[in-house]
Amino acid sequence: MAMITFRINRYNPDDERRGHYVQEYALDVCKGCTVLDALNQIKWEQDGSLTFRRSCRSGICGSCAMTIKGVNRLACETQVLALKSPNVTVEPMRGYPDIKDLVVSLDPLVRGLLAVRPYLITKTPPPSDQERLQSPEERARLDGLYECILCGACTSSCPSFWADKEYIGPHAFLKAYRFVADSRDEGSREHLEALDDKHGLWRCHTIFNCVEACPKDLNPTRAIGELKKELVRQRIG
Amino acid sequence: MTNFDPESIHDVKGVPVHSVHRHDVVIVGAGLAGMRAAVEASAEFDVAVLSKVFPTRSHSGGAQGGIAASLANEEEDHWEWHMFDTVKGSDYLGDQDAIEIMVKEAPVVVREFEHMGCPFSRTREGRIAQRKFGGHTKDFGKGGPILRACYAADRTGHALLHTLYEVCVHNRVRFYPEFFALSLIVRDGVCRGLVAWDVIGGGVHVFHAKAVLFGTGGYGQVYRITSNALANSGDGLSLSLRAGLPLEDMEFVQFHPTGLYQSGILVSEAARGEGGYLTNDKGERFMERYAPQKMELAPRDLVSRSIQTEINEGRGIGGGPYVHCDLRHLGADKIMKLLPQIHELAWKFLHVDCIKEPIPIQPTAHYSMGGIPVDIDCRVLIDGKSKPVAGFYAAGECACVSVHGGNRLGTNSLLEASLFGRRAGKAIVRFLRETRDFPELPSDAADAAIAEVERVLSAGGSESVGAIRTELKDKMSAGCGIFRDGGKLEKLAGELRGLEKRFRNIKIDDRSEKFNYDLLEAIELGHMFDFVELIVAGALKRQESRGAHSRTDFPDRDDEKWLRHTLAWKRGEKVEFDYKPVTITRFQPKTRTY
Amino acid sequence: MRVIKRYRIHAGTFAWILHRLSGLGLIFYLLLHIWVIGHLSGGERSFDGIMHAFGTPMFKALEIGLVGVIFFHMFNGLRITLIDTGVWVERQKQLFAATVVVWLVCWGVAAASMISRMFPGLG
Amino acid sequence: MQYNDTVRSGGALWWLLHRISGLYLAVILFIHVLVLHVLTKEEITFDVIAERVSTPLWKTINISFLAVALAHGLYGLWVILDDYVHAGWARILIWGVIAVIALVFVVYGSLTMISFQYGG
Numbered sequence A: 001m002a003m004i005t006f007r008i009n010r011y012n013p014d015d016e017r018r019g020h021y022v023q024e025y026a027l028d029v030c031k032g033c034t035v036l037d038a039l040n041q042i043k044w045e046q047d048g049s050l051t052f053r054r055s056c057r058s059g060i061c062g063s064c065a066m067t068i069k070g071v072n073r074l075a076c077e078t079q080v081l082a083l084k085s086p087n088v089t090v091e092p093m094r095g096y097p098d099i100k101d102l103v104v105s106l107d108p109l110v111r112g113l114l115a116v117r118p119y120l121i122t123k124t125p126p127p128s129d130q131e132r133l134q135s136p137e138e139r140a141r142l143d144g145l146y147e148c149i150l151c152g153a154c155t156s157s158c159p160s161f162w163a164d165k166e167y168i169g170p171h172a173f174l175k176a177y178r179f180v181a182d183s184r185d186e187g188s189r190e191h192l193e194a195l196d197d198k199h200g201l202w203r204c205h206t207i208f209n210c211v212e213a214c215p216k217d218l219n220p221t222r223a224i225g226e227l228k229k230e231l232v233r234q235r236i237g
Numbered sequence B: 001m002t003n004f005d006p007e008s009i010h011d012v013k014g015v016p017v018h019s020v021h022r023h024d025v026v027i028v029g030a031g032l033a034g035m036r037a038a039v040e041a042s043a044e045f046d047v048a049v050l051s052k053v054f055p056t057r058s059h060s061g062g063a064q065g066g067i068a069a070s071l072a073n074e075e076e077d078h079w080e081w082h083m084f085d086t087v088k089g090s091d092y093l094g095d096q097d098a099i100e101i102m103v104k105e106a107p108v109v110v111r112e113f114e115h116m117g118c119p120f121s122r123t124r125e126g127r128i129a130q131r132k133f134g135g136h137t138k139d140f141g142k143g144g145p146i147l148r149a150c151y152a153a154d155r156t157g158h159a160l161l162h163t164l165y166e167v168c169v170h171n172r173v174r175f176y177p178e179f180f181a182l183s184l185i186v187r188d189g190v191c192r193g194l195v196a197w198d199v200i201g202g203g204v205h206v207f208h209a210k211a212v213l214f215g216t217g218g219y220g221q222v223y224r225i226t227s228n229a230l231a232n233s234g235d236g237l238s239l240s241l242r243a244g245l246p247l248e249d250m251e252f253v254q255f256h257p258t259g260l261y262q263s264g265i266l267v268s269e270a271a272r273g274e275g276g277y278l279t280n281d282k283g284e285r286f287m288e289r290y291a292p293q294k295m296e297l298a299p300r301d302l303v304s305r306s307i308q309t310e311i312n313e314g315r316g317i318g319g320g321p322y323v324h325c326d327l328r329h330l331g332a333d334k335i336m337k338l339l340p341q342i343h344e345l346a347w348k349f350l351h352v353d354c355i356k357e358p359i360p361i362q363p364t365a366h367y368s369m370g371g372i373p374v375d376i377d378c379r380v381l382i383d384g385k386s387k388p389v390a391g392f393y394a395a396g397e398c399a400c401v402s403v404h405g406g407n408r409l410g411t412n413s414l415l416e417a418s419l420f421g422r423r424a425g426k427a428i429v430r431f432l433r434e435t436r437d438f439p440e441l442p443s444d445a446a447d448a449a450i451a452e453v454e455r456v457l458s459a460g461g462s463e464s465v466g467a468i469r470t471e472l473k474d475k476m477s478a479g480c481g482i483f484r485d486g487g488k489l490e491k492l493a494g495e496l497r498g499l500e501k502r503f504r505n506i507k508i509d510d511r512s513e514k515f516n517y518d519l520l521e522a523i524e525l526g527h528m529f530d531f532v533e534l535i536v537a538g539a540l541k542r543q544e545s546r547g548a549h550s551r552t553d554f555p556d557r558d559d560e561k562w563l564r565h566t567l568a569w570k571r572g573e574k575v576e577f578d579y580k581p582v583t584i585t586r587f588q589p590k591t592r593t594y
Numbered sequence C: 001m002r003v004i005k006r007y008r009i010h011a012g013t014f015a016w017i018l019h020r021l022s023g024l025g026l027i028f029y030l031l032l033h034i035w036v037i038g039h040l041s042g043g044e045r046s047f048d049g050i051m052h053a054f055g056t057p058m059f060k061a062l063e064i065g066l067v068g069v070i071f072f073h074m075f076n077g078l079r080i081t082l083i084d085t086g087v088w089v090e091r092q093k094q095l096f097a098a099t100v101v102v103w104l105v106c107w108g109v110a111a112a113s114m115i116s117r118m119f120p121g122l123g
Numbered sequence D: 001m002q003y004n005d006t007v008r009s010g011g012a013l014w015w016l017l018h019r020i021s022g023l024y025l026a027v028i029l030f031i032h033v034l035v036l037h038v039l040t041k042e043e044i045t046f047d048v049i050a051e052r053v054s055t056p057l058w059k060t061i062n063i064s065f066l067a068v069a070l071a072h073g074l075y076g077l078w079v080i081l082d083d084y085v086h087a088g089w090a091r092i093l094i095w096g097v098i099a100v101i102a103l104v105f106v107v108y109g110s111l112t113m114i115s116f117q118y119g120g
């Protein structure tokens, strides 16, 4: 057990004049307690107005991404005591429009995602009564790509996104490459179309914040590199 | 019936009605069931999908193991075998006509997922890979375990869910993400739409539809220890009850043996499959006492009961409510190669390194076999038996067709959700082809919902929602968990009534309209009170032990009296029951031994 | 109190900021450089005049700094190009560390030789 | 928010040329620093510089270096400004200014190189 002070960045849209402010909550935290557990405990026992998204509690739904001690993480996967500090600051992820307290708007995330036509594009019809064949090696190319939980931690941490609110974003690049790399997909031109744009790939300066931020240990930067090469190939080849 | 006019009720009680939306089909729930139906119906009609969480945050994404289908990609398999296993697993309470449809169509549904782009793991030949799962066997139970569960590594649910979302995006399904359904509009046996709350912006929205589908998922959150998401509060069940419709077989709740201590987060069956031990406070492998042959690999309900017995008899670790799942003897190599996810989970959520320490585990509420009674085309039945509500459908975990009967087999529920979601979609398309006009929307359509929101937002009592919910969960775990008996259930029913009284006197900290989870958690708790009563009353009535329902005072299965489905309504303060026979076609009930 | 939002600076962010600053520095230096070389056409006197001004210890120190900046931008630019081509993306941290080491070593060698030339007695 | 489309960020080709020019500069600059600061032992005087600059080989190298470095550097400047300047008119203005600078300096620098004669 340890007494931890949570410094939570709060914001109520109905009270614009007050704007953002920091509120502190002290909580006795035991081994195994995650930041999400702590936030729930605060909400249920101290202040019901504290607002944050959450659902699965197990790091798979992507709801609870927030900035904890200056870094984007999933609250439900972050052990409080592992942060090794008596003070824990919790803020909404930066870069997205604020909705309330720790809740941000996902609109930029979805807009970026839709831009890359995030679905399998095929032209030849699939065999009837049978799956398309895909070798384990071809399938392995999707590892590290399809696991994205759309939490938005990557894009929020990217300085290019801070500078351009319409930046399509590493999460969407990763998704685009998930399809471009799929042996079954026949629409790489369609996936890539929106990327050769001023809000697209060329705004990525290989800063790697996205990689550092990704709670699923995915590597959007690698996907971005592959996409850049693919685009160059299409343009000059 | 005068027609609905948003202006006339605007600001009736201070809660504004923002707009009326019209769609041919309105689907509540963006899990496998909801989105699979949306994919089907959107080919021809205008489909809207509401979900209280962003679609890809639905709980289906949490499923790890796999989706069952007798593809026979890895070894010989037949739908008859799959059917036998499902019937036996259900402890013969499953309706065999529905099960037959499910096992026969399963390969089609799984292959369609592949065609949509789902990144299934593959065999050497490039086909969808399959693995073993508890309860799935060869040759009508005579052979050993069979490779039947199709999977995408240990992220099957995630892969399926995202694939469906992607196809919905492609089909231009209209999403209303973070819209919370408040009430269902059913009048004169016709469903006319529903009322929902816009979580982000605040405000009531009315959805006018020719057909409504519920794919609202499970309700694990009524238990203290559960593998379910915080959003799994069973709203759909309550909305359906409040519209005067029954629920079926609610007493059947599945407990998974291995949830992480305290959080209940699922430790997959693979932990035991790869050779993990279960040990008690004395360090004994206690499964020796309960299943000397199969040991840790006995079926889920049996292992759960064994663990609970150890805990109840004081042999939990340090006398506490948990035992150990010990993997240390497997060695670091094997753990990191075969069970990396489990290693990660134990580390991230308990701060336990399972290479060096045993993992504290306890049984965890996992799945609800019961739900909204529907026929094989997912039409919701007004009488629970044969009379459908025009235009109202349900599929997935919130529905009860019933393919799982008294106990569900692993990997059968992803199958059920997507397969019956698809069937529902097809049925809706047929229905809409014949239905030209929108049903009339009654003028008081939104009144109940507005009143509810208003009541909570102005609640000036003294009781905390969080505290009451915690008590409800504790009491459900203690009184209506793995083991039940008449005395405890009756006591629990009384306690729940007391809690519900206190619930009427809640206070609320957040009175704003925008993104108010304080409000929604209170509404969810109200929903829970509606249907937990049926779980408890149903469990009290059913004087036998079958599948997941285990009465210590009636330890045997009683086919004579209880080979039938429970139907329950809520009429005022009272719960009313009716029963219907189980459909038996191919397999006559036999004693269930493994 | 208004919260000033911060985000932890990782190695990649740091490298990016330095790359930007060095790139900016270099382009302005280049423009200056072209102007200086332009004075060559003015003949020996004007050139030596400027070189004399640049010959002071302060300008020598600046020159050593310039080489450092060039080398940083150059090696980091090579790092970026490597990553773009898909090399070592998974081990970007090691790659970054290697870049810094190579940069410092090369800068050190160049600086040592420049200093030794400034003080011929030492060579 | 829709940024003005009059001046696009670079596309695939620009991006590729930026890398290639960077690589070219890396080679040249490395040689440059090596020759000038490491291998050259004597003091840098007009004679030393002028002698080298007047050979045809060095002339070509220097002119190409000049052009490529200007292109790379000025385009780099655009890359930076592109991140932060979103108003259409400002983007056009910046493009104009950068283009003028590029032109002036390439011409001025090249003239310097070409017209230079040792002993002249």
Ligand SMILES: Cc1cc2nc3c(=O)[nH]c(=O)nc-3n(C[C@H](O)[C@H](O)[C@H](O)COP(=O)(O)OP(=O)(O)OC[C@H]3O[C@@H](n4cnc5c(N)ncnc54)[C@H](O)[C@@H]3O)c2cc1C
Residues within 6 Å of the ligand: B028, B029, B030, B031, B032, B033, B034, B050, B051, B052, B053, B055, B058, B059, B060, B061, B062, B063, B064, B065, B066, B067, B068, B156, B157, B179, B180, B181, B182, B215, B216, B217, B218, B227, B228, B229, B231, B232, B234, B235, B236, B266, B366, B367, B395, B396, B397, B398, B410, B411, B412, B413, B414, B415, B417
């Ligand atoms: C940890 C875990 C692992 C599992 N593993 C497996 C497995 O390996 N194989 C298997 O077959 N099954 C597994 N299951 C079971 C299976 O995942 C579920 O039964 C199935 O996914 C349910 O799907 P669904 O579409 O019915 O509901 P869900 O996916 O739960 O979706 C419910 C939807 O309804 C929405 N909703 C609910 N209430 C409202 C409301 N009031 N207003 C608006 N929207 C609302 C939610 O937002 C959500 O979109 C597992 C379950 C758990 C908990």
Ligand code: HEM
Residues within 6 Å of the ligand: A204, A205, A206, C016, C019, C020, C022, C023, C024, C026, C027, C028, C030, C070, C073, C074, C075, C076, C077, C078, C080, C081, D018, D019, D021, D022, D023, D025, D026, D027, D029, D069, D070, D072, D073, D074, D075, D076, D077, D079, D080
């Ligand atoms: C020595 C060899 C050089 C190499 C290998 C190199 C490489 C690169 C690369 C790869 C980039 C792209 C960075 C990005 O898009 O994120 C870049 C950017 C840049 N370079 Fe160079 N470069 C070199 C020399 C120079 C020189 C001599 C100048 C100045 C004249 C210069 C000025 C710039 C500028 C201003 C940028 C933009 C910085 C940014 O985007 O943040 N570079 N360089």
Ligand code: SF4
Residues within 6 Å of the ligand: A147, A148, A149, A150, A151, A152, A153, A154, A155, A170, A171, A174, A213, A214, A215, A216, A217, A218, A220
């Ligand atoms: S790539 Fe990683 S950080 Fe980005 S959205 Fe996906 S899971 Fe989240």
Ligand code: F3S
Residues within 6 Å of the ligand: A157, A158, A159, A160, A161, A169, A170, A203, A204, A205, A206, A207, A208, A209, A210, A211, A220, A221, A224
């Ligand atoms: S942080 Fe941003 S700049 Fe590129 S490498 Fe990641 S997207």
Ligand code: FES
Residues within 6 Å of the ligand: A053, A054, A055, A056, A057, A058, A059, A060, A061, A062, A063, A064, A065, A074, A075, A076, A077
């Ligand atoms: S609550 Fe789902 S990822 Fe944290």
